[in-house]
Amino acid sequence: MSASASQKAAQPAHKALRDPFLERIPSPILVGGSLIVLLAVWEFVVVIGWVPELVLPRASDTGKALVQVLGNLFTGGHVWVNFKVTMEEAALGLFFAGIIGFVVGALIAETTFGKRVIQPYMVALYAAPKVALAPVFVAWFGFDTTPKVVMAVTIAFFPVMVDTAAGLAGVDEDADKMFATMRASRLQRFFKLKLPNALPFVFAGLKSAAVLSLIGALVAEFSGGGRGIGILIQTASLRFDLDVVFAYVILLSVTAFAIYWLIDQIERRVVFWRKAGFIPTES
Amino acid sequence: MISVSDQQMEGAGTMPAPGSPPPAVSIRNLDRTFTRDGNTIQALSGVSLDVAPGEFVVLLGPSGCGKSTLLNIIAGLLPPTSGTIEVASHAVTGVPDEIGMMFQKPVLLPWRTVRDNIVLPIEMSKGRRAAKAAQGRVDELLDLVGLKSFGDQMPNELSGGMQQRAAICRMLINEPDILLLDEPFGALDEFTREHMNMQMLDLTHRLGRTAILVTHSISEAVFLADRIAVMCARPGRIMGIVDVDLPKDRTPDIATSPEFQHHVEAARDMLKRGHAMEMT
């Protein structure tokens, strides 16, 4: 209390710019409170009939569906079986997207062939609506997990590739000159300067790829059948069980967030010097 | 007391006196042009300069007069368009063995400790094992620049001045004879900068190294130099040489002496004349 009061006294100029009321409320209460309000409004507009229930399920029904979905998930029911399939597809997708994205990105940044030949194709492919290829992959690879993984890789490797290429190319000019004065070989330059320099970028690409890989797997499930949460979502929406659909969407969102967080934690370990850079300047 | 040779009038550069040791760096009629978007920029034109072993030469001039270009050519990082450049009596084709270089930024790798940054040149040329074996030398160097207990810190835990001192150690680890310094302390505050200049002067004299340093600051040039090569732009060239015959062991209070002021005036005049020629 007193700390925030003294902070305010120290920054009179900022006081007018900020909402003093919202500034004073602790963040968890603010987020939690606004969520409750949001859920209440959601419930209310459906109950009094402003929005038909066929269009928007009640918040309470969605909550019940979510509890059921989670119950089934943790007791190893059909949700768990399908969840596992989707997760495997997304994980494999991320794995290959990471490897392919890194290699192609490195080729583009490091070789003339990559820059002059591969890059134009990648730009063209980047502009293409890749999700439209899902039926094609199903036709090519059948109804098991293969087309889903291929779809996941196809849309997930782009950020890894782009960020890797940018990170490898974005070396400080003076650092490059310094390595030249040390007569560093090309390999030494790559492994001792460019690669460590690119790591934060590569991780940023991997984080985007994790989310995109899950989306790719789902899209392929929609058009490919077989097993997976995508199939469950499709079935539920054909039955107009929108509350169940919402429950699955929430489940997948939380999962995607967890994967994102996990990669972020790994990044903090690997790219340790970045964290060390955040020395608090005001004590 | 003050000797000023004007290259514009003499035509040729400074020739070594007969019988003196071969110059550490010898530059003859050097030209360098850059082409950008079809425009040709004459970055250096007809530059000749000899630097004697153990000499401290400062390249002084306004921004864009080709100081960095000249230094990069000496370092073998950039080929000249025409003219000859020799380091230790050998024509420069790649980066010569004899040189060590420093820039305005310390460019320490943030993922390596200070110590591991300093041994980087050894690691590059002779491998990890040789780098490990050089730890004793690292400690000596850290001690020399007053960073004794900071070897195991990460670079971003150090202040700007300390980082630049670590960069000095990295430059010296392979014992180069010729130090090429491109505004090494230009990014530091004035107090730190003065202190670092003192240290650099002391270091080069004590270790008997040749140094070529680039700066914009006239007083810094006079303080450090045995000779100042005054440069001017469009085209980049050496206007003339100011011989600074002040005693070798200088302290900052020398700046108040009349001799020091004379040299400052001489350099300033030459810069002014160069600027006037640039306008016409």
Ligand SMILES: Nc1ncnc2c1ncn2[C@@H]1O[C@H](COP(=O)(O)OP(=O)(O)OP(=O)(O)O)[C@@H](O)[C@H]1O
């Ligand atoms: N790689 C390059 N390509 C094109 N032009 C260049 C290049 N390097 C330098 N120049 C040009 O050559 C001229 C001299 O540049 P240089 O960097 O040597 O100047 P400088 O004296 O070091 O300037 P400063 O004091 O600002 O560092 C400038 O006009 C610059 O634009």
Ligand SMILES: [Mg+2]
């Ligand atoms: Mg420069």
